Amino acid sequence: MGGRLFTISFFVLTLALIYSVGFFKFPRAFTLLLTLPLVVGFRDTIYLAYRTIPRDSRFVYRYIQVLVHGHMWKDSSVLSIFEENARKHPLDPCFYFEGKKWTYREVEQLSKQVTSVFLARGFQKGDVVALMIGNCPQLICLWLGLARLGVVSALVNPNLRRHPLAHSLKATCGARAFIFHSSLAKAAARIPEAVANLELFSYSPGDLQKPDTDSSDDVDASVLSRISSLDELIKNASSDPQVEHKPSYSDPLLYIYTSGTTGLPKAAVVPNSRYLFVTIASVYMFPIKKNDVLYNPLPLFHSAGGVIGIGPALLFGIPTVLRRNFSASSYWDDCAKHKCTIAQYIGEMCRYLLSTPPGPNDKTHGVHTMVGNGLRPAIWTRFVERFNIPNMREIYASTEGNANIINIDNTVGAVGFLPRFFPSSIYPVDLVRVDPDTMEPIRNEKGFCIRCGAGEPGLFIGKIHKGLSTREFHGYVDKEASKKKVIFDVFSKGDSAFHTGDILVMDELGYLYFKDRKGDTFRWKGENVSTTEVESVISKIAGLVDVIVYGVEVPGTEGRAGMAAIVNQHSSLDLVGLARKLVDHLPAYARPLFLRVVPQIDLTGTFKLKKTDLQQEGFDPTVVKDQLYFCNKAGEDYKPLTPQLYQEIITGAMRL
Numbered sequence: 001m002g003g004r005l006f007t008i009s010f011f012v013l014t015l016a017l018i019y020s021v022g023f024f025k026f027p028r029a030f031t032l033l034l035t036l037p038l039v040v041g042f043r044d045t046i047y048l049a050y051r052t053i054p055r056d057s058r059f060v061y062r063y064i065q066v067l068v069h070g071h072m073w074k075d076s077s078v079l080s081i082f083e084e085n086a087r088k089h090p091l092d093p094c095f096y097f098e099g100k101k102w103t104y105r106e107v108e109q110l111s112k113q114v115t116s117v118f119l120a121r122g123f124q125k126g127d128v129v130a131l132m133i134g135n136c137p138q139l140i141c142l143w144l145g146l147a148r149l150g151v152v153s154a155l156v157n158p159n160l161r162r163h164p165l166a167h168s169l170k171a172t173c174g175a176r177a178f179i180f181h182s183s184l185a186k187a188a189a190r191i192p193e194a195v196a197n198l199e200l201f202s203y204s205p206g207d208l209q210k211p212d213t214d215s216s217d218d219v220d221a222s223v224l225s226r227i228s229s230l231d232e233l234i235k236n237a238s239s240d241p242q243v244e245h246k247p248s249y250s251d252p253l254l255y256i257y258t259s260g261t262t263g264l265p266k267a268a269v270v271p272n273s274r275y276l277f278v279t280i281a282s283v284y285m286f287p288i289k290k291n292d293v294l295y296n297p298l299p300l301f302h303s304a305g306g307v308i309g310i311g312p313a314l315l316f317g318i319p320t321v322l323r324r325n326f327s328a329s330s331y332w333d334d335c336a337k338h339k340c341t342i343a344q345y346i347g348e349m350c351r352y353l354l355s356t357p358p359g360p361n362d363k364t365h366g367v368h369t370m371v372g373n374g375l376r377p378a379i380w381t382r383f384v385e386r387f388n389i390p391n392m393r394e395i396y397a398s399t400e401g402n403a404n405i406i407n408i409d410n411t412v413g414a415v416g417f418l419p420r421f422f423p424s425s426i427y428p429v430d431l432v433r434v435d436p437d438t439m440e441p442i443r444n445e446k447g448f449c450i451r452c453g454a455g456e457p458g459l460f461i462g463k464i465h466k467g468l469s470t471r472e473f474h475g476y477v478d479k480e481a482s483k484k485k486v487i488f489d490v491f492s493k494g495d496s497a498f499h500t501g502d503i504l505v506m507d508e509l510g511y512l513y514f515k516d517r518k519g520d521t522f523r524w525k526g527e528n529v530s531t532t533e534v535e536s537v538i539s540k541i542a543g544l545v546d547v548i549v550y551g552v553e554v555p556g557t558e559g560r561a562g563m564a565a566i567v568n569q570h571s572s573l574d575l576v577g578l579a580r581k582l583v584d585h586l587p588a589y590a591r592p593l594f595l596r597v598v599p600q601i602d603l604t605g606t607f608k609l610k611k612t613d614l615q616q617e618g619f620d621p622t623v624v625k626d627q628l629y630f631c632n633k634a635g636e637d638y639k640p641l642t643p644q645l646y647q648e649i650i651t652g653a654m655r656l
Contacts, residue, residue, distance in 0.1 A: 048420060052509055055409055056419035062284045062408075067470070069280050077247035077272040079147045082314045083108065094313050095137045096338055097322045102137045104317075109239045110138065114145025116237040117230070118177075121199070125150025125245055128173050128255070130198075132156040132165075132180040132187075135300050135324050138205035140310060142179065147253055150245045154255035154267060155301035161187050164265070166194035172267040172477055173255050179203055179230060189223040201230040249273050255477060256303050256399045266481055268400035269474040270307070277469040278303070278397075278404075279311025285406050286371055286393050288312050288342060295340035295367070297323040297331065303399040304346050304372065328352040332361040332387070340365070345372035350383050351544050363388040371395065377413030377513075378540045384410075396460075396514070400485070401498045402473050403429045403462030405512060414511040415504070424451065428471050430497070431506055432490070434459035436521065439501065441487060449490045454508040457515050461490065462498035473498050522551025523559040525589040531611075534590055538564055541581045542573060546601045549592060550615045556652045562592035565614050565626075567601055575638045579631055593656065594619045595629040595638050621646055632656060 070076075082104075090105035123129070129146055131153050133139045143153035154173035156165070158181065165187060169175055177199040180188055185202055188195055200223070247253075253272045257265035282288065294312055298305030300322075312318035321338045323330075331353055335343055345353075349372070369391040375383065384392060394407040396415040405416025419427060432449040433442040433456070441449045441459060452458035464486065465471035473496075475482030490497045503515045515530060522529050531549040539547045546567040551560025566573060575595070582591045596614070621628050621643050629638035630645060632654065639645075648654040 048509070052420045055417070056422060056510075059285075059408060059417075059419065060422065062287070065284045066277070066281045069284075075249045076276065077147070077249060077251065078253060078275050078311075078314060079144060079247050081276075082144065085314070085317050089317060092317060093319045094317075095140075095320055095322050097137050098324070107137065107141055107144070110141040110234070111145035111148065112239045112241055113234045113237040114142055115148040115243060116239070116241040117233045118146060118149060118151065119241050119243060120237075123149055123151050123176070125251075127151045127177075128154055128175045129177045129179060130154040130156050130169055130173055130175040131301075132158050132160075132178070132184060133203060133205065134158050134181060135305075135322055136205050137322065138203070139300055140314075142203075143254060144314075147247055148241070148243055148245070150247060150251060152252045152255060155257065155306060157257065157265070157299070157301055158184065160265075162190060166191040168257060168265055168267070169198070170194040172257070172265070174477070177201065181205075185224060185227055186219050188227075189219040189221070192220040192223050195223060200227045201233075202227050203230040247272060249276070254306070256301070256306065258399060266400070267477040269477060270303070270399070271474060273469045273472070274474060275307055275311060276315070278307050279315050281404070282308050282371070283312055283316055283318075285408060286342065286369055288316070288318055290317065292318055292341045293339055294318055294320045295323075295335050295338065295343040296320050297326040297334075298344050298346055303397075304344065308371065309344050328356050332359060332365045332367075335365040335367050336361040340367055342369045342371060343367045345370055345375065347374040348546065350375045351379055351539075354379055354383055354386065355544055362386060369393060373397070373415065376536055376539075378536050379544065380412045396502075396504075396512070398500065400475055400482075401462055401500055402464065402471055403460055403498055403500050405429060407511075411511050413513055415514050416512045417510045418506060418512065420510045428465075429460065429462050430491075431458040431460055431504060431512070434503070436503075439499075441490075447489060448492070449487075452506060454506055457503050457505040460500045460502050460504045460512070461487070462500065463490070464496045464498060522562070524551065524561055525559070529562060529590045534562065534564070534586060534592070537582070537585045538566065538578070538592075541578055541585070542566060545573075548601060548611045548614060550611045552594065552615065552618045554656060555650045557656055561594065561656060562590065563594040563596065563614075563619060564592040565596040565598050565601060565611075567599070568597045569599060573597060575629060579637050591631075593631060594641065595631075596624060597627040597629070599626075619646070 086104035086108040091103050093101045094104045094107050095102040118129070123146070127149075129151055131139060131142055133142065143155070146153050154168075154175055156168050160168060169178060169191070170193075175198055178188065178195055179201045180203070182202040182204040188200060249272050251272055252269055253275055254270040255267040256270050257267050288294070294309065296305055296309035298309055300306045300310065310320065313320040321334065321340055323334065326349060328349070331343075334340070365387070367389065370389050371393040373395050375392065375394055380392070383389070392407070392410055394415050395405070397404040407414045407416055411417075418424070418429070418431065424430060431452040433452055434440065435442060439459065444450050462473070463471055464473045473482075473486065475485060485499050486496050487499050488494070488496045503521070504512045505515050506512050514532065521531065529551070531551075534549040535547045538549070539545060548565045550563055552563045554561050596619070617624050619628055619630075619641060621641055628641035630641040630649070631638040645654070649656070
C-alpha cells in the first residue's frame, strides 16, 4: 500500500507541476487528459488516502510528541516529576475532593509523613504494601510516600471480602504490610491465614468508607489486636524524611489488579515507565491542555481512574476533581460546579447517565471531551446529542498489556484505528487471524501470523519490544500467568506479542471495532455467538437494562445454549415483546433459550458485568432462586422454566 501511495503521489505532483507552469509547453487540457486515467485507475486508493491521511498524520504527529517527551528519555519517576511540580507550584490545586482543595504542597507533605512512618519501620526497595482504601486524595499520598522508599503499592479493591481478598493478598502480590480503612478491620480479621505474616495498619482518612455490613461473626480477635493506627503514626511523623533511595524510570511503582470479569483478579505490574507513558500519551492524544480541569469519578484502584485520571494532575499540573463513588444523578452537576472540561467514563456508566431524568446541566456543564471505554455503539449518538459532547475519546487498553489505541475523531463505535498508509512494521499493534475456538493465531506456510484484512475479525495484539516503553510488556506479578499472554514468532523469527484475548474487526478505513472477548463467545448450532452483540441487542430492546449473556451446557447437545440474565427492578420487563423482537434482531442460533430475571447484577470495580457465577449456576430451577424462563422456538413467548420442563430438557425429551 505504501509503494502504491508513493507512485500515485509522484505522478500527481508531477502532472500538477506541468499543469500549473506549462512545463514542456503542454496545453493544460492535454495535461488533464493525462491525469484522468491515473485518477480513474487509482480512484479507490486516492479516496482512501483522502479519508485517512489527515487522521493518520495527526495521530503520528501526536505519537512522535509522546516519544520525544523529555520524561521518556530521562531517568524520571512519577515521584520526581510530582516533586518538581510541587516545588514550582506549591499552592496550585492538585485535587478537589468533597469541598476541599488539595494543593501540591499538602499532597507532598502528607506523602512525606507516610515515607517517615515506613522508613522508621525498616521498609525498603522491593517491599510490597497492599492498600485497601476507597477513593480519596490520601490514597494517592500513601502510594507516593511508599514510592519514595522504592516500596511497591498493591491497590486492592475495597469491596473484596474473604476468598477473593485473601487471594489478592496472598497469591498475587506478596505483601509485607496491609493498610486498610478502619471500617474494614473485620474484613481483614476474617482471613487470618492470609494476613498472618503481614504488618497491619488501619487508616481513617475522613471516615470515607462505608461501614462493613457483613453480619457474620467469624472474626479472629488476634488479628484485631495486631492492628496499628496509621493515623497516629502519621500525625507524629516528620515531613522531612532523610531518604537515600532515588526511584528510577524502570522501578515498579504499583500493582494494579485486573477487574476480574471472568475470574479472580490478577496483579499487573505498573512500573514508573508505564505510568509515565500512559499519562503522557493521554495528555497528547486526548489532548489535555494546561487550562483543563479533569473530572474523575472512577475507582482509583484501577488504571483508568488511578493512572489516566490521576497522572495529569501529578505530572502536568492539571487539576483533577475526585469523587468517592460514581453517581449518575450528580455527574453533570459536579462537572458544572467545578468547571470541568474533560470527564471520564467507563463500562456501563454512560447508559446510567442516559437513564437519569433531564437536568439543568445536561448541556451546560462545560465538558468538551469525554474519555473512557465501553460506550456501546447502540447508545453512542443518543448520548452525544443529549449531553452535547463535542469529543468522545473511546480508548482500548488493558492494565497488564501494551496494546493501546484511541478513537481521535469521534467515529461512532470505533475503539481506535490502524493507520492505512504507514508501514505496519513500525506500528505497535496489529490484527491477526485466529482460530475462534482455541483463540490460537492461524499461521502461514512459514509459521508466521497472518494479518487481517478489512471486515475480517481477528485477534488484537501488541508487539513487544523490551526496553521501549511503548511496546514493553510487564505482565503480571505471577510470571506463569504472564507467559500465557505472550505469543512468539509473530511476523518474524524470535519476535513476540501480547495476546489480548480480544477479537476486533477493522473496516476499510482502518477503524477498529470491538467484537468479542476471550470467554465471551460460545458455539451453538454450529455457529459462534458473540455475547457482547447479543447483550447490546437485548439491552436496547428491554430499555437499556443490565444484561449478561453466556452459554450454558445442556446434556446431550453440542456446544452451549444461550442464556441471558436480565435486571427487572420495577417489574416492567415485557417478555412477550422481547421474544418477538429478538426474532427481528438476531439469528435463531443467537437468541437466548433461557432467561434469568434478577433484581440486580454485580459489577466489577470498573463497571463491567460479572458472569462467572451466573454461568456456573446454569438453569436448574432447584438451584437458581431467581425466576427462570425458556423459549425453544422463534416467535414463541418465554414461559416459566418448571422443574418438570427442566427434566424434559436435560433428559432429551425436549429437543432443542
